[in-house]
Amino acid sequence: MFKKITILFAAALFILVSNTILVASEGPGGNDRKGKYTYRKVYKACSEAGQVESATPKISPANKTMAEWKAIFEAKKFNEFGCEQHWAALSDEDVLDIYTYFYGHASDSPSPATCN
Amino acid sequence: MKNNLTNIMLLVFLSGLLLLTGCTPGQTAKTAESQTEDRSWMFHDIVDAEFVKAHMDIPMPANVMLIDSRPYKTKFIQGHIPGAVSIPFSEFDQKTNLLPQDKSALLIFYCEGETCKLSHNSARKAEALGYKNVKVYSKGYPEWVTLKGNYPSVSAEQVALMISENKALIVDSRPKQAKYDKGHVPTAVNIPDTQFDELKGKLPRDLKTPVVFYCGGLDCPLSHKSAKKAIEMGYTDVSVFSLGYPEWEKLYGGSAPAVAAKSGGVEGAIDLDRFVSILANNPESIVIVDVRDPDEFAKGSFKTAVNIPVGNLEKKINELPTDKPVVFVCTTGARSGEAFYMTKDLKNSLKEVYYVEAGITFKGDGQYEIKKPKKS
Numbered sequence: 320m321f322k323k324i325t326i327l328f329a330a331a332l333f334i335l336v337s338n339t340i341l342v343a344s345e346g347p348g349g350n351d352r353k354g355k356y357t358y359r360k361v362y363k364a365c366s367e368a369g370q371v372e373s374a375t376p377k378i379s380p381a382n383k384t385m386a387e388w389k390a391i392f393e394a395k396k397f398n399e400f401g402c403e404q405h406w407a408a409l410s411d412e413d414v415l416d417i418y419t420y421f422y423g424h425a426s427d428s429p430s431p432a433t434c435n
Numbered sequence: 436m437k438n439n440l441t442n443i444m445l446l447v448f449l450s451g452l453l454l455l456t457g458c459t460p461g462q463t464a465k466t467a468e469s470q471t472e473d474r475s476w477m478f479h480d481i482v483d484a485e486f487v488k489a490h491m492d493i494p495m496p497a498n499v500m501l502i503d504s505r506p507y508k509t510k511f512i513q514g515h516i517p518g519a520v521s522i523p524f525s526e527f528d529q530k531t532n533l534l535p536q537d538k539s540a541l542l543i544f545y546c547e548g549e550t551c552k553l554s555h556n557s558a559r560k561a562e563a564l565g566y567k568n569v570k571v572y573s574k575g576y577p578e579w580v581t582l583k584g585n586y587p588s589v590s591a592e593q594v595a596l597m598i599s600e601n602k603a604l605i606v607d608s609r610p611k612q613a614k615y616d617k618g619h620v621p622t623a624v625n626i627p628d629t630q631f632d633e634l635k636g637k638l639p640r641d642l643k644t645p646v647v648f649y650c651g652g653l654d655c656p657l658s659h660k661s662a663k664k665a666i667e668m669g670y671t672d673v674s675v676f677s678l679g680y681p682e683w684e685k686l687y688g689g690s691a692p693a694v695a696a697k698s699g700g701v702e703g704a705i706d707l708d709r710f711v712s713i714l715a716n717n718p719e720s721i722v723i724v725d726v727r728d729p730d731e732f733a734k735g736s737f738k739t740a741v742n743i744p745v746g747n748l749e750k751k752i753n754e755l756p757t758d759k760p761v762v763f764v765c766t767t768g769a770r771s772g773e774a775f776y777m778t779k780d781l782k783n784s785l786k787e788v789y790y791v792e793a794g795i796t797f798k799g800d801g802q803y804e805i806k807k808p809k810k811s
Contacts, residue, residue: 350702352772352792356780359773430767 347392347419349412354420357413365402376400380424380432388425392418478544478555478571484582487543487572491518494654500535504546504553505576514587516545516579517659517677524553527560534561541568545575586662588677591686594647598622601709601716603645603672604638608657609680611758620649620676620683622720625758628657631664637758639719642669649676649683703775704792705762707807721760724748726774735797737764745770745777752782760787768792768808 358376366374378400380388391399392414397406409417424432490499501519503511504527511521522530524546534542542561544554558571572579580587589597597603598621605623607615608631615625626634628650638646646665648658658675665673676683713721714737723740725732732742743751745765755761755778763771763778771790778788794806 352703352768352790353776355769356773356776360780 346423347415349415349417349419351416351420351423354413354416354418357409358417358420361402361405361409361417365405368405370402370404380421380428381426383421383425384427385422385425388418388421392421476552476555477573478558478569480558480570481573482543482570484572484574484578486570487516487545487579490541490543491516493518493656493659498535498537498540500540500542502542502544502554502557503576504544504557505551510547510576512590512592514576514580514589514593514674516576517586517588517675518653519545519588522557524557527557531564534564534566538565539567541570542566543570543572545572545579548575548577549573551575584663584666586666586673586675589647589674591676591678591682594620594649594676594683595687597645597647601712601720603647604717604720605676606638606646606648606658606661607680608648608650608661609655614651614680615758618680618684620680622760623649624720626661628661631661635664635668637719638665638668638670639717643671644717645672645674646670647674647676649679652679652681653677655679701792703772703779703788703790704768705789707791707793707805710762710791711805721762722756724755724761724763724774725765726763726770727765731766731797735799735802737797737803738801740764745774748774748777749781752778755782755785757785760789761785763788763790764795765791766795766797768794 362371362376363374365371383391391397395414397403400406406414422428424430487501490496491501495501495518501516503515503519503521504524505511505515506523506525507521511519511523515521520533522533542558544558544561546553554571554573554575558569561569576587579585594605598605605620607619607623607625608628609615609619609625610627610629611625615623615627619625624637626637648662648665650657658677658679662673662675718737718739723737725736725740725742726745726748727736727742728744729742732740736742743754761778763774765771765774768791772792775788775790778785791805793808796804796806798804
């Protein structure tokens with residue numbers, strides 16, 4: 320009995336880990352390296368326009384989970400970020416890149432973002 | 436009995452004499468044989484290296500042709516006397532159109548040294564065609580490359596091989612704006628001959644590193660001038676790609692950046708195997724910019740790396756060199772990737788820019804470990 324439970328637990332753990340890796344590796348399909356640069360560029364421009372105090376973004380990908388970022392970006396609700404005009408000026412490709420950056424470095428992703 | 440004793444003593448004396456002079460009956464016979472060796476295969480007009488040098492110039496005079504009779508692929512490509520034209524003996528009859536029209540022109544044939552018959556046979560064929568001033572430099576290429584101050588010329592195929600193996604520094608000796616900026620051999624650094632003294636610091640530190648100079652073809656003396664200067668500096672493996680950029684363009688097309696620092700598939704990412712090879716063989720051929728913070732850089736980085744933290748890169752972006760590929764590095768590819776896109780965005784004129792998309796662990800003293808990313 321104990322042996323069966325152990326096997327079932329191991330199988331469940333395997334499926335959970337596999338799915339997590341699969342979901343993380345699939346991602347939104349944009350360019351996360353470019354997304355990181357574009358995201359920072361938005362904030363720099365926004366700061367220069369006097370709309371935010373700091374040119375360094377306050378929101379990090381590690382602030383939320385992959386599912387949370389998915390919900391935000393699929394709904395295109397970017398008000399939490401501020402700098403609405405700058406977000407509105409971004410192309411769909413730029414938004415996808417930023418989404419890929421956030422999703423790929425979310426708190427529950429295989430490589431959560433650090434301060435760098 | 437007395438006669439027998441005298442004969443024996445004479446025999447012993449002669450044997451001793453032979454031993455003292457180091458001769459044996461076999462050797463004596465061999466010497467005699469070599470003296471009477473058949474040298475009739477040799478051409479009747481043999482010249483030495485001094486004669487060849489006295490008749491060479493860059494560009495070669497119109498009434499002089501230096502002809503390499505060795506096979507093209509296995510010999511000529513790898514090295515030949517500068518200014519020489521390749522007419523392998525085996526293809527002589529098909530390539531007579533390469534010979535000068537003027538039958539009084541000086542033709543100097545050479546091949547692979549004194550036992551090589553190819554140049555002699557070619558010279559006879561040229562004479563049979565009516566050429567009146569035909570010579571053979573019988574000591575040929577093996578002697579030429581060993582004479583002080585001489586250097587070989589290499590072909591485009593050899594330059595391409597050297598680039599792919601990252602074992603040589605390729606130097607473009609032409610003017611920067613007028614020529615180099617409009618197109619150059621991939622990975623070549625630009626040291627215009629007129630600025631050689633000012634820019635010679637771009638040459639590798641190791642004097643044994645192969646260095647290949649090139650310029651605008653057979654009529655261009657700049658690469659030869661620079662090659663001589665490099666030899667005077669102590670470089671021991673100097674060669675010239677005499678046919679230069681026009682030949683490269685003909686064979687491989689125009690300037691194609693990044694043959695050495697080629698892309699690794701992901702946009703902007705350098706091919707990791709190539710990067711490791713460059714680090715091992717020719718790190719001076721690229722500029723490595725470590726974009727981590729100064730405290731991280733202080734603990735260890737690549738030996739030739741410079742530190743520009745990604746946060747400061749925008750201010751210093753105009754300081755990035757334009758004559759070598761720039762490769763950004765950090766520990767994961769995150770900051771170096773950001774540096775890459777920043778450079779593409781703010782200084783798009785910089786064509787050869789890459790970053791390392793991999794995990795790098797710096798161990799101090801220039802030691803490192805690179806792990807390929809799982810996702811690419």
